[in-house]
Amino acid sequence: xxxxxxxxxxxxxxxxxxxxxxxxxxxxxxxxxxxxxxxxxxxxxxxxxxxxxxxxxxxxxxxxxxxxxxxxxxxxxxxxxxx
Numbered sequence: 001x002x003x004x005x006x007x008x009x010x011x012x013x014x015x016x017x018x019x020x021x022x023x024x025x026x027x028x029x030x031x032x033x034x035x036x037x038x039x040x041x042x043x044x045x046x047x048x049x050x051x052x053x054x055x056x057x058x059x060x061x062x063x064x065x066x067x068x069x070x071x072x073x074x075x076x077x078x079x080x081x082x083x
Contacts, residue, residue: 048080
Protein backbone atom coordinates (compact mmCIF):
# COMPACT_ATOMS: atom_id res chain seq x y z
CA UNK A 1 0.00 0.00 0.00
CA UNK A 2 1.35 3.38 -0.97
CA UNK A 3 -1.14 5.64 0.77
CA UNK A 4 -3.98 5.57 3.25
CA UNK A 5 -6.79 8.05 2.50
CA UNK A 6 -9.40 7.73 5.25
CA UNK A 7 -12.51 9.78 4.52
CA UNK A 8 -12.85 11.61 7.84
CA UNK A 9 -16.10 13.42 7.10
CA UNK A 10 -16.99 15.46 10.16
CA UNK A 11 -17.43 19.13 10.92
CA UNK A 12 -16.05 18.67 14.45
CA UNK A 13 -12.36 19.55 14.32
CA UNK A 14 -11.66 17.73 17.62
CA UNK A 15 -13.11 14.49 16.25
CA UNK A 16 -11.25 15.02 12.97
CA UNK A 17 -7.95 15.47 14.84
CA UNK A 18 -8.47 12.22 16.76
CA UNK A 19 -9.25 10.36 13.52
CA UNK A 20 -6.09 11.73 11.91
CA UNK A 21 -3.98 10.71 14.93
CA UNK A 22 -5.40 7.20 14.69
CA UNK A 23 -4.76 6.93 10.94
CA UNK A 24 -1.15 8.13 11.33
CA UNK A 25 -0.62 5.63 14.18
CA UNK A 26 -2.05 2.77 12.11
CA UNK A 27 0.18 3.63 9.15
CA UNK A 28 3.26 3.62 11.42
CA UNK A 29 5.29 5.32 8.70
CA UNK A 30 4.82 2.39 6.30
CA UNK A 31 2.71 4.44 3.90
CA UNK A 32 1.58 8.00 3.35
CA UNK A 33 -1.56 9.29 5.09
CA UNK A 34 -3.82 11.77 3.31
CA UNK A 35 -6.74 12.82 5.52
CA UNK A 36 -10.04 13.03 3.65
CA UNK A 37 -12.07 16.19 4.15
CA UNK A 38 -15.62 16.77 2.93
CA UNK A 39 -17.05 20.24 2.62
CA UNK A 40 -20.54 18.81 2.27
CA UNK A 41 -21.50 15.14 2.41
CA UNK A 42 -24.69 13.19 2.97
CA UNK A 43 -24.27 13.49 6.75
CA UNK A 44 -22.03 16.51 7.21
CA UNK A 45 -22.00 20.20 6.38
CA UNK A 46 -18.73 21.99 7.01
CA UNK A 47 -17.77 25.65 6.64
CA UNK A 48 -14.79 27.13 4.80
CA UNK A 49 -13.23 28.01 8.18
CA UNK A 50 -13.87 24.48 9.44
CA UNK A 51 -12.14 23.00 6.41
CA UNK A 52 -9.10 25.22 6.97
CA UNK A 53 -9.03 24.19 10.66
CA UNK A 54 -9.12 20.52 9.62
CA UNK A 55 -6.29 21.07 7.14
CA UNK A 56 -4.25 22.67 9.94
CA UNK A 57 -5.06 19.79 12.30
CA UNK A 58 -3.99 17.23 9.71
CA UNK A 59 -0.66 19.02 9.30
CA UNK A 60 -0.15 19.26 13.08
CA UNK A 61 -0.87 15.54 13.48
CA UNK A 62 1.73 14.65 10.82
CA UNK A 63 -0.55 13.56 8.00
CA UNK A 64 1.24 13.74 4.68
CA UNK A 65 -1.54 15.79 3.14
CA UNK A 66 -5.26 16.03 2.63
CA UNK A 67 -7.73 15.00 -0.06
CA UNK A 68 -11.18 16.39 -0.73
CA UNK A 69 -14.55 15.16 -1.79
CA UNK A 70 -14.33 17.26 -4.94
CA UNK A 71 -17.97 17.73 -5.87
CA UNK A 72 -18.51 19.96 -2.84
CA UNK A 73 -15.59 22.31 -3.42
CA UNK A 74 -17.38 25.51 -4.37
CA UNK A 75 -15.86 28.98 -4.68
CA UNK A 76 -16.16 29.82 -0.96
CA UNK A 77 -14.24 26.67 0.03
CA UNK A 78 -11.63 27.11 -2.71
CA UNK A 79 -11.02 30.73 -1.69
CA UNK A 80 -10.53 29.72 1.97
CA UNK A 81 -8.17 26.91 1.01
CA UNK A 82 -6.09 29.19 -1.21
CA UNK A 83 -5.57 31.65 1.67
